Amino acid sequence: MPKRLATVLVVGLGRFGGAAALELNRLGHQVHAIEKDPAVAAEFTGRLRRVVVADGSRPAALDEVKAGNCDHAIVGIGFSVEASVLAVANLADAGIPTIWAKAMSPEHGRILSRIGAHRVIHPEAETGSRVAHLVGGRMLDYIEFDDGFAIVKMSPPQETIGFTLAQSDIRRKYGVTVVGVKSAGRDFVHAQPDTKVAGHDTLIVSGPTVLIERFAARP
Template identity: 60%
Template structure:
């Protein structure tokens, strides 16, 4: 396995729980070379028909990581969440290997701080992030929502009634609301980038970018 991955820039996914498995499957769909690991023979068997490369191994053991050529991957994802101790040991092993960019799942703020301090390059909080995202969706007319660290967001939303029938120049959204319409998806048509002449209809979907609080204000207009 190490020879196959050497210099390939693949991704090592450790832990086939819901987070790790979903991530591994999506990476493969995107054409990325993936090796998935888990200590559970049952999970390895379950995913052997869905993922190209799955092995049963204990990543808390450095020898096991070296046997699969973990140091030859460009990135490694620590998706273990049930055991903080295992998560920390695996992350520490990957740090010692030196090469992979480490993405580690955390189940609490304190867990995340430990992972950062021992050398994880990226710490993710799937449940917290999902909860915050869904709160924005539940709260208004947003259909999809992605927020960045600096409070900037990109959303998919239905248009407020007051801009329906107007071009973007006529509605002057950026000046009035402080947000930018990036694109428009009309029923039965492909997504198109917005221009000043783009006219918004009631059934359109808008892609809007801007600061989170301004987008929420815009999205909650009648």
């Protein structure tokens, strides 16, 4: 059965909200948006299902887009903590099942959680942490979960090149698991014991954050 596409309301079309809205639209979801700045709203008109020029922190704006009929809402307001809090509170009152909200500080995030945001995003902090793992190392991408577990995309350490995963015995030596290998010009393949690693390959590796960092630091 195909996955049901969702109706999503995005409040605030700044860099965060705008990027989320366009990607959701590309994925086929029905995206409605509220943006206070007419010039910014004009940039998205015709690219989303509906764009309303209004103050997203006001209940009247939510009524205009029938916010209560949406499956999800994303609050990307970044110019005012007060406006962000009011928008989340009004969305919660409207009964939207899932509310995602951008926070500009840890304190802001705690308030958003208390008043109804189901997921709070700290884009600057999360991006900064992610970049710190990527700078100067062999990691090409990095995703860390709350429980100290990470999945990374990385170039292979020298000791793995020219050997199969069984021969390298990475899991026993380092406590991490190679879950996939991507060779240039070829499709991604799930890792098998007989998968041979080449120098130009990209590895997808999962495991505890500390052990992932130790493995990625190998020459």
